[in-house]
Amino acid sequence: xxxFPERGFPEAEFxxxxxxxxxxxxxxxxxxxLLMSEAEVRYFSGFHTLFWQSPTRPWxxxxxxxxxxxxxxxxxxxxxxxxxxxxxxxxxxxPCPDDDGLSLLExxxxxxxxxxxxxxxxxxxxxxxxxPLGDYERLMARLPNLAIVDATGLVRGLRxxxxxxxxxxxxxxxxxxxRTFAKVPELAHEGxxxxxxxxxFRREGLAEGADDVPYLVGGADRGGYRDVISPPSRRPLARxxxxxxxxxxxxxxxxxxxxxxxxxxxxDDASRRxxxxxxxxxxxxxxxxxxxxxxxQLFRTMQAVIAELDNQxxxxxxxxxxxxxxxxxxxxxxxxDETVIEENMVLTLEPSLSYGDGRLMVHEENIVVRKDGAELxxxxxxxxxxxx
Amino acid sequence: xxxFPERGFPEAEFxxxxxxxxxxxxxxxxxxxLLMSEAEVRYFSGFHTLFWQSPTRPWxxxxxxxxxxxxxxxxxxxxxxxxxxxxxxxxxxxPCPDDDGLSLLExxxxxxxxxxxxxxxxxxxxxxxxxPLGDYERLMARLPNLAIVDATGLVRGLRxxxxxxxxxxxxxxxxxxxRTFAKVPELAHEGxxxxxxxxxFRREGLAEGADDVPYLVGGADRGGYRDVISPPSRRPLARxxxxxxxxxxxxxxxxxxxxxxxxxxxxDDASRRxxxxxxxxxxxxxxxxxxxxxxxQLFRTMQAVIAELDNQxxxxxxxxxxxxxxxxxxxxxxxxDETVIEENMVLTLEPSLSYGDGRLMVHEENIVVRKDGAELxxxxxxxxxxxx
Numbered sequence: 001x002x003x004f005p006e007r008g009f010p011e012a013e014f015x016x017x018x019x020x021x022x023x024x025x026x027x028x029x030x031x032x033x034l035l036m037s038e039a040e041v042r043y044f045s046g047f048h049t050l051f052w053q054s055p056t057r058p059w060x061x062x063x064x065x066x067x068x069x070x071x072x073x074x075x076x077x078x079x080x081x082x083x084x085x086x087x088x089x090x091x092x093x094x095p096c097p098d099d100d101g102l103s104l105l106e107x108x109x110x111x112x113x114x115x116x117x118x119x120x121x122x123x124x125x126x127x128x129x130x131x132p133l134g135d136y137e138r139l140m141a142r143l144p145n146l147a148i149v150d151a152t153g154l155v156r157g158l159r160x161x162x163x164x165x166x167x168x169x170x171x172x173x174x175x176x177x178x179r180t181f182a183k184v185p186e187l188a189h190e191g192x193x194x195x196x197x198x199x200x201f202r203r204e205g206l207a208e209g210a211d212d213v214p215y216l217v218g219g220a221d222r223g224g225y226r227d228v229i230s231p232p233s234r235r236p237l238a239r240x241x242x243x244x245x246x247x248x249x250x251x252x253x254x255x256x257x258x259x260x261x262x263x264x265x266x267x268d269d270a271s272r273r274x275x276x277x278x279x280x281x282x283x284x285x286x287x288x289x290x291x292x293x294x295x296x297q298l299f300r301t302m303q304a305v306i307a308e309l310d311n312q313x314x315x316x317x318x319x320x321x322x323x324x325x326x327x328x329x330x331x332x333x334x335x336x337d338e339t340v341i342e343e344n345m346v347l348t349l350e351p352s353l354s355y356g357d358g359r360l361m362v363h364e365e366n367i368v369v370r371k372d373g374a375e376l377x378x379x380x381x382x383x384x385x386x387x388x
Numbered sequence: 389x390x391x392f393p394e395r396g397f398p399e400a401e402f403x404x405x406x407x408x409x410x411x412x413x414x415x416x417x418x419x420x421x422l423l424m425s426e427a428e429v430r431y432f433s434g435f436h437t438l439f440w441q442s443p444t445r446p447w448x449x450x451x452x453x454x455x456x457x458x459x460x461x462x463x464x465x466x467x468x469x470x471x472x473x474x475x476x477x478x479x480x481x482x483p484c485p486d487d488d489g490l491s492l493l494e495x496x497x498x499x500x501x502x503x504x505x506x507x508x509x510x511x512x513x514x515x516x517x518x519x520p521l522g523d524y525e526r527l528m529a530r531l532p533n534l535a536i537v538d539a540t541g542l543v544r545g546l547r548x549x550x551x552x553x554x555x556x557x558x559x560x561x562x563x564x565x566x567r568t569f570a571k572v573p574e575l576a577h578e579g580x581x582x583x584x585x586x587x588x589f590r591r592e593g594l595a596e597g598a599d600d601v602p603y604l605v606g607g608a609d610r611g612g613y614r615d616v617i618s619p620p621s622r623r624p625l626a627r628x629x630x631x632x633x634x635x636x637x638x639x640x641x642x643x644x645x646x647x648x649x650x651x652x653x654x655x656d657d658a659s660r661r662x663x664x665x666x667x668x669x670x671x672x673x674x675x676x677x678x679x680x681x682x683x684x685q686l687f688r689t690m691q692a693v694i695a696e697l698d699n700q701x702x703x704x705x706x707x708x709x710x711x712x713x714x715x716x717x718x719x720x721x722x723x724x725d726e727t728v729i730e731e732n733m734v735l736t737l738e739p740s741l742s743y744g745d746g747r748l749m750v751h752e753e754n755i756v757v758r759k760d761g762a763e764l765x766x767x768x769x770x771x772x773x774x775x776x
Contacts, residue, residue: 049605050603050605050617050619051605051617054716055516055716056716056720074705075704079614079703080618094705096705125483125520128521132514132515134538134540136521152520202594202600207587211619212601213600227467229464229468315464316463317445317463321444327441327442332483336485
């Protein structure tokens with residue numbers, strides 16, 4: 001077990017991210033970028049708080065074409081924001097339903113509107129508008145000349161490529177996740193309600209060093225589970241069950257996201273076969289995840305192995321995705337995604353299939369793509385379905 | 389320690405929620421309600437999953453003017469949604485950036501658009517648009533005759549009043565939170581890094597029966613903390629520190645949200661005084677939180693006590709809020725909020741003040757308002773600043 005990475009990032013990292021964004025803004029004729037989601041505000045400022053779990057207050061970060069980002073935030077966040085590399089922090093007493101930051105945004109954006117200079121807002125795939133839609137519409141009505149361009153592609157292009165410090169954090173939480181999964185044979189046993197196993201898994205993840213284990217889903221059922229997003233039932237684990245746990249644990253704001261399958265007491269042939277196919281599909285994915293490959297090719301490579309058992313395409317919609325500050329990030333390993341894989345992308349490989357009468361199996365690993373190919377960040381799952 | 393409440397709700401509860409919404413829709417001339425946020429989808433359907441943590445896929449629930457809600461969701465959620473009381477579940481293979489539910493929504497909404505019947509969407513205070521803004525704009529462009537009305541007030545009015553089953557769940561997690569806080573004197577000691585205390589607190593919360601402890605913030609510093617939303621530092625607790633922990637723990641999808649203050653080794657006079665004022669402000673709030681009072685009055689009652697030490701109004705913007713499926717919900721105890729308090733509202737009372745040179749103290753309890761007054765759900769904080 002190696003030492004801990006450092007928390008946070010040096011100022012130079014935020015400056016480099018900002019400069020890269022500004023170069024792309026200049027190239028696409030954008031005079032600014034208005035960001036309001038947790039990951040983007042944190043990516044450019046370093047502002048890190050769980051307070052985003054409260055939906056009450058909006059938070060804004062504006063990237064001008066040059067210079068540091070400008071924060072437009074509720075007063076409750078001022079002290080924490082002053083600890084970041086930002087200089088220009090504008091606050092209001094929030095919540096204030098009549099004017100939750102709108103006047104401050106109007107002051108900031110009016111000169112751009114008057115000068116006919118467009119700004120970017122993230123409006124695309126895998127984004128949300130993290131402010132009231134009514135307030136957004138009011139802001140647009142107050143700045144009728146402000147041109148808004150979708151900046152999802154710009155931010156996506158930056159965030160998909162991880163820095164070494166980001167990779168170090170993700171590797172750290174993946175190692176914690178691996179050690180936690182390694183304890184499952186001690187934690188799980190016949191007769192234990194699934195709900196209690198979830199609780200024990202979370203406690204173990206914290207003991208292994210996770211800051212939190214916010215995402216934990218899974219299932220267990222005789223001969224295979226049928227659903228991969230449920231909360232746990234009180235049903236006790238029984239001999240012949242296939243158990244799956246899928247976790248997103250967090251360290252310093254970065255996620256792991258992988259799962260493991262186990263058979264309780266004994267494994268049926270169909271589940272062992274499904275496991276074997278998925279293990280080999282993952283292996284093919286690890287081999288194929290190279291610089292210059294597209295996500296579509298990676299998808300097809302894994303799908304070709306899965307088709308030995310299931311050629312229906314499944315219900316999950318893709319066979320893996322990006323990973324970092326969010327549990328799931330761009331890109332998607334899917335037929336629609338032509339993203340070219342680049343060095344230092346962190347990805348999940350997540351093949352899945354249906355078998356038997358509506359049973360489902362998923363398998364997942366986390367990798368970082370290096371110059372010479374993929375490196376595993378999660379400890380590779382056992383070659384055959386492990387029996388507890 | 390009493391037994392566990394049952395998980396979930398009987399179908400009759402969802403039917404009653406839906407009928408109440410439909411009566412309000414009829415009264416305000418709405419032909420439907422298009423919902424897309426976790427709490428609202430769960431409130432009317434019972435669909436409960438942590439998968440919302442993945443930002444990749446949008447999820448929709450449509451409430452018609454009569455009959456059950458209609459789900460328009462990614463295939464990955466179909467199996468779980470089939471376990472709810474819903475009958476009409478429409479799915480697509482998501483993610484699909486070109487058509488992430490839009491065609492299904494268009495089919496559903498086109499007849500209303502043609503008939504000139506408006507629908508409600510939540511666009512107001514404390515809401516977000518939990519789908520890509522670009523997709524929302526595309527949907528509106530495809531249905532140019534569809535009138536959209538802000539339905540925040542309608543849903544807010546329903547969700548603010550809790551059922552007995554909801555109150556039972558919140559009471560259960562508040563009791564778990566209280567037992568967890570009672571262990572802090574055993575967990576915390578001089579020399580322990582705050583980060584380790586946070587980890588120990590989360591583990592204890594799980595051991596006491598929480599499903600998760602997703603929200604945990606706080607601070608510790610000599611003679612008082614200066615920030616209430618930070619993640620923990622590695623700084624070891626030291627004699628003379630004032631420590632605050634504020635947690636949102638969860639059971640079956642319902643939150644507690646309260647905090648506790650502790651002095652490490654010894655307490656300074658200014659912090660003891662601040663604690664005393666906040667304790668009495670909370671006491672005044674508990675007494676004032678009665679059916680028929682407004683949130684503004686409740687705010688003023690607490691503020692009058694706080695003013696003994698601090699008449700600046702503070703940085704937090706309000707002195708408490710609603711509580712339930714979200715860590716913070718409507719209403720706000722603030723001068724702007726004229727909401728009349730009704731029976732079975734679950735509220736936090738959260739007075740705060742500044743003292744000394746920029747130190748901050750917060751204090752929080754959770755209550756349910758009954759016919760005859762407030763009942764505490766959290767175990768009342770000690771009368772004087774406890775010293776560990």
